[in-house]
Amino acid sequence: MKITKLLFFVLFLGQLSCNSQQKKINGISFVASREAINTKHISPVLKAQSNYIALMPFGFIRELSSPEIAYNTQRQWFGETRAGLVQYAKIFKEKKLKIMVKPQIWVWRGEYTGFIEMDSEEKWTVLENSYTAFMLTYAKAAQEINAEILCIGTELEKFVLKRPEYWKELIQKIKKVYTGKLTYAANWDEFKRVPFWSDLDFIGIDAYFPLSNEKTPSVAALETGWQPHKKEIIRIQNQYQKQVLFTEYGYRSVDYNAKEPWNYNRNSGAVNLQAQINGLQAIHNQFWKEDWFAGGFLWKWFSNHNKVGGKENTMFTPQNKPAEVIIQKLHQQ
Incomplete structure (x- = not known):
């Protein structure tokens, strides 16, 4: 009888372990389009064995020192607006996919959002008020669509470091209207300095860490390149005792793609699938078997599946490339 009970306990623990692995977030960052979507647009996502989708409404500022955020306007693509977010979420929820709402800022000409910084207290106040209105709009929408995760910002390092008290207050305002999990998408070289991880549910990282200077680094070489970064991630994870979520991760199909994985210059190299x-x-x-790791969101996926990616494409999407097959297999593990 004791042996039977012991065997049952071992099997029970094994089942718990399997369930833990199945609960990893195998997410895809779904790019907003001009129009509403339907089931044909998400069939490839389902084929990729994804269980989460990041939906990304956008706000726009004119330049790095501009404090006003324009958002939810008729001039934007439908998928970038509140109505688009709700419509996209409805279609994905019908197919049992979970949602992370990830509002983002776009600076005119694509300048890096981490450099957004005001040159006066007056302008900081305007930016803070504008950003609060922007975020609360989508926090309320996230609550309405029952989104599992809300990302409160993406790669806003100077804004975060210069105005830490503002962010603490913003988080409390968000929690009054949204009851799901919270994260922030810190850039790969920013996450160590974010002052409010203790107030969130996940340590969010856009995981474009430099790993290798080789043209086509092997899997083994890349895993070696991960070691110092992984050590630092574990240090921060231990400090805050929060699970780590890769709010973005991915690689271009281009030569030297692990040297500067964040680089999206279309003319930066030859195709390398x-x-x-x-x-x-x-x-x-390196990460998906770690208990402290929640999972991640692949960058990035377009709705018009048959017209994007392909074997001559050097950008991040895995669509219609050998990488799409690999993603299907990895998401099933």
């Missing part, structure tokens, strides 16, 4: 495969395999090998 194997380099993209190796990058995705290595990051999964």
Whole structure:
């Protein structure tokens, strides 16, 4: 009888372990389009075995020192607006996918959002009021669509470091209207300095860490390149005792894609489909089996599946490339 009970207990623990693995977030960052979506647009996402989708409404500012955020306007693409977010979420929820709402800022000409900084107290106040209105609009929408996660900002390092008290207050305002999980998408070289991880549910990282200077680094070389970064991630995870979520991760299908993985310059190299495969395999090998790791959101996926990606494409999407097959396999593990 004791042996039977022991065997049952071992099997029970094994089942718990399997369930833990199944609960990893295998997410995809779904790019907003001009129009509403339907089931044909999300069938490829389902084929990729994804269980989460990041939906990304946008706000726009004119330049790095401009304090006013324009958002939810008729001039934007439908998918970038509140109505678009709600419509996209409805379609995905019908197919049992979970949602992370990830409002983002776009600076005119694509300048890096981490450099957004005001030159006066007056302008900081305007920016803070504008950003609060922007975020609360989408926090309320996230509550309405029953989104599982809300990301309160993406790569806003100077804004975060210069105005820490504002962010603490903003988080409390968000919690009054949204009851799901919260994270912030820190850039790969920013996450160590974010002052409010203790107030959130996940340590969010846009995981574009430099790993190798090789043209086509092997999976083994990439895993070696991950070690110092992983050590630092674990240090921060231990400090705050929060799960780590890769709010963005991905690799271009281009030569030297692990040297500066954040680089999206279209003219930066030749097509390299194997380099993209190796990058995705290595990051999964290093993180997806860790208990402290929640999962991640692949960057990025477009709604018009048959017209994007392909074997001549050097950008981040895995669509219609060998990497798409690898993602399907990795998401099933």
